[in-house]
Amino acid sequence: MNSRKPVEPLVNDGLAGEPPSKRVLKYVEGRKAKGSPVVGIYCGYAPIELLQAMGIVPAVLCSFSRVPIETAESVLPANLCDLIKSSYGFVMEGTCPFFALADAVVAETTCDGKKKMFELISELRPMHVMDLPQMPDQPEARDNWKQMILRLEKFLEETLGVHATDEQVEASIKWSNRKNRLARKIFEYAAMHPPVISWREIYDISFLALPSTGPEIIPLLEQSIEKLEKRVAEGVYFGKPDSPRVLVTGCPIGGDATKIFNVIEEAGGVVVAPDSCTGIKVFNGEIEENTGDPIGAIAERYLRIPCACMTPNTGRLHALSDMIEKYRPDAVIDFILQACHAYNLESYKIGNHVAEQHGIGFLKVESDYSQGDIGQLKTRIEALFETLR
């Protein structure tokens, strides 16, 4: 940051200084206290517009802390990704406040580790697993996914006694599109040279905005844009004007895994685009409005999420190119959680695409939630930055 003065927090909800998870917890607790059912979700494919239209509060159950991993390894194999072990470890220990609030859990057939974890969790909560088509370009994929969303709706009606009309789903889509447009506008301040928003703030905004499609988040996002405009006028920015700009892609990043962002900063770089399901990715694109088939429109949009569990996942290459053109990074770092085969295998294509189509730096790193590899990560990232000079 170039200013000696403390920068005003972007989101002023009375909880400034609290980690995003605590702030989201307050929101979920508040809605639950007013009678809304809470449904745990584990993935970007969970159709939150439908949940919100039914009066349900979605609560993200993916965890990013190394603390419960040892507990999880008493049941799960050690060579499983830390995201799954952490998430299940919290459930085993009974220490996940979001799981404690959840009346049911919605899951999807993404990677094998998650699928098998869902079988274990189904013993503890009513659970609905959506059969996610994994070949999104096949002609029947969209209709199959629409059927899965309709089945989810039936499960929620029967389990929680909730209901939504097509008009309510359409209204939820419109709020969601508006929220996503505002979030994208906020992230555009990271495209500036130098960026006017930090990765911590992007991460904070993503966390706060993700579970809500309702009107309550809109004023917070609008206030953030006003504050960012003020920063532009005052010349506030992050990093240095010549800091290497980095786009971080790959597995979802949060909690202990944010070490990668800290290391990039310590090595002299600046993170301009955290592109994953915990970053900018989920706010890209829009659900088509006024189609007369709101569930079909939701199916269409969600199937376009470029997750490595899809094959072929060409959408990720297009999305990455769009992000590179927008945020103009000097390098892409592909962050792979150890034992995540889908993202690990896909990294070869990502590296080739970045080099051949964009001619910028690329580095693949495999890591976990431990802090033991920070020195090694720093050495490798410093070496990457050397090649950019």
Ligand code: SF4
């Ligand atoms: S990376 Fe894929 S499996 Fe993981 S949350 Fe995102 S969409 Fe779901």
Ligand code: SF4
């Ligand atoms: S990071 Fe990879 S292995 Fe872990 S839950 Fe996500 S897709 Fe599955």
